[in-house]
Amino acid sequence: MRWTEVTEEGFRGGPVMPDSYDGSPKSVEQLKQNIARSGIVGSLVANNFKSSMIFVPLLDKDPRTGQRIDYHGLSKVLEGKIREKYELAKAWRRCGRRRRRRRSRCT
Numbered sequence: 001m002r003w004t005e006v007t008e009e010g011f012r013g014g015p016v017m018p019d020s021y022d023g024s025p026k027s028v029e030q031l032k033q034n035i036a037r038s039g040i041v042g043s044l045v046a047n048n049f050k051s052s053m054i055f056v057p058l059l060d061k062d063p064r065t066g067q068r069i070d071y072h073g074l075s076k077v078l079e080g081k082i083r084e085k086y087e088l089a090k091a092w093r094r095c096g097r098r099r100r101r102r103r104s105r106c107t
Helices: 025-038 071-102
Strands: 002-007 010-015
Touching (some): 002 025
C-alpha cells in the first residue's frame, strides 16, 4: 500500500509502512502520517488508529502443490493464530485493570 500527495514540484509518495519502521515513537508517528495521507482511515484502519483490517488476496491453488486451497481450513488457522491470540491478550489486560481496581478474581 502506498500514499501519494501533490506538491508544488509534482507528485510525492511512498509506502505506508516504510522499510525503516522500527517501532520507535518517531517511526510510529511517521506511520500515522502515512496512513492519513493514504486515505485508508475509516476503511482499512480504524478512525482511532487502534485497529486495522488484514487484507490478503488469495489464490485458488497452492503454487507449490497445485492443489485447491481449503479456505475453510485456512480461516480456522488464521482465527487460531491471530484473532484468538490478540483477543486473549486484550481480555487479560482488561482483567488486570479490573483486579487492581476491585480486587476481584478474573476467570
